[in-house]
Amino acid sequence: MQTKNDSLLQRPHLAIAGPCSAESREQLLETATLLAQSGRVDILRAGVWKPRTSPNTFEGAGDIALDWLCEARALTGLPVATEVATTAHVEKALRAGIDVVWIGARTTTNPFSTQEVAEALRGSNVTVLVKNPTTPDIGLWMGAVERLNRCGISDVGLIHRGFSLHNSTDNYRNPPLWQVALEAKERMPQLPMICDPSHICGNRHALQKVAQQAADLDYSGLMIECHPHPDEALSDKEQQITPQEAVELLSSIIWRNVATDSLRCKEELEQLRASIDRLDGEIFALIAQRMNVAEEIGRLKRVNNLTILQSGRWQEVVERVTHEAAQHGLSREFTSRILEAIHIESIERQNKIMQ
Ligand code: PEP
Ligand code: MN
Numbered sequence: 529m530q531t532k533n534d535s536l537l538q539r540p541h542l543a544i545a546g547p548c549s550a551e552s553r554e555q556l557l558e559t560a561t562l563l564a565q566s567g568r569v570d571i572l573r574a575g576v577w578k579p580r581t582s583p584n585t586f587e588g589a590g591d592i593a594l595d596w597l598c599e600a601r602a603l604t605g606l607p608v609a610t611e612v613a614t615t616a617h618v619e620k621a622l623r624a625g626i627d628v629v630w631i632g633a634r635t636t637t638n639p640f641s642t643q644e645v646a647e648a649l650r651g652s653n654v655t656v657l658v659k660n661p662t663t664p665d666i667g668l669w670m671g672a673v674e675r676l677n678r679c680g681i682s683d684v685g686l687i688h689r690g691f692s693l694h695n696s697t698d699n700y701r702n703p704p705l706w707q708v709a710l711e712a713k714e715r716m717p718q719l720p721m722i723c724d725p726s727h728i729c730g731n732r733h734a735l736q737k738v739a740q741q742a743a744d745l746d747y748s749g750l751m752i753e754c755h756p757h758p759d760e761a762l763s764d765k766e767q768q769i770t771p772q773e774a775v776e777l778l779s780s781i782i783w784r785n786v787a788t789d790s791l792r793c794k795e796e797l798e799q800l801r802a803s804i805d806r807l808d809g810e811i812f813a814l815i816a817q818r819m820n821v822a823e824e825i826g827r828l829k830r831v832n833n834l835t836i837l838q839s840g841r842w843q844e845v846v847e848r849v850t851h852e853a854a855q856h857g858l859s860r861e862f863t864s865r866i867l868e869a870i871h872i873e874s875i876e877r878q879n880k881i882m883q
Pocket of ligand 2 (some may be wrong): 548549727753763764
């Protein structure tokens with residue numbers, strides 16, 4: 529499934545910005561004007577119908593906001609985007625001529641809803657962005673894309689907005705779980721992946737860091753929420769910044785290249801990569817030797833009727849290796865992940881010997 533050649537999604541370092549929710553005509557026109565003046569923004573976003581986790585919170589201005597979006601586009605020339613979750617939303621958005629629609633995280637989680645949206649979109653050539661589901665389930669994310677494709681919607685992109693986790697211990701509202709998004713990127717390589725630092729962070733402080741991380745991971749673009757008076761926003765106020773700050777953030781991102789023309793750089797890279805290849809070979813030869821020793825221990829345990837798992841001994845290994853690894857500058861978390869993988873394999877080998 530290819531995106532259209534003339535698709536907005538093909539723009540390098542695509543920048544989508546705008547308020548979480550369209551709250552008033554003035555708010556939207558002011559935001560759009562400031563973003564358009566910068567020349568750095570490709571698409572104006574604003575939620576018209578808001579999917580709220582709890583009732584009794586602002587649920588969007590509704591249909592009237594479609595007129596404000598169209599007026600903002602007429603005023604600034606910026607294409608406009610909004611979220612759709614039902615047949616009625618899609619019909620109204622298409623009738624208004626909205627350029628881009630996105631499927632929100634809560635909707636992607638529900639196959640009945642993604643099917644309904646896909647069917648309502650059939651026959652249109654609107655651009656569709658699919659946010660990751662709230663759970664780290666790549667199958668649901670891919671399923672939504674496939675439903676769209678089956679309804680003939682080909683101009684599709686992905687938005688990574690982080691995942692809802694119970695008691696997340698870090699400072700994110702929706703921890704990014706980069707490895708999940710990167711796997712999705714690998715499994716749907718033809719689709720542009722856009723990062724939404726606003727919903728990942730849920731605050732203003734970490735936006736820049738997350739946005740730069742996405743650029744470093746070769747994402748295609750960014751979606752940033754902004755509001756002329758962020759503290760007064762009716763939804764997601766903690767994570768919104770002013771349009772001027774959004775432009776500054778977008779301009780500060782360093783977009784890196786996947787390749788280079790510099791011969792000198794290519795040569796240096798080649799040498800360093802040769803070292804990596806040699807070291808990988810040595811690391812795995814050593815791990816194989818270690819497994820052979822573990823098997824020998826397994827044979828000794830079998831003959832002498834000893835248990836495979838001797839937790840006191842394993843504790844000693846973990847403590848000694850973690851201490852030595854720290855002296856080489858390796859973190860406790862990294863060392864523990866590697867040791868765990870080695871331990872599981874050793875136990876499996878000894879298990880086989882016992883049987
Ligand atoms: C939004 O983009 O404002 C939104 C509701 O996002 P999400 O679906 O990622 O929660
Ligand atoms: Mn929001």
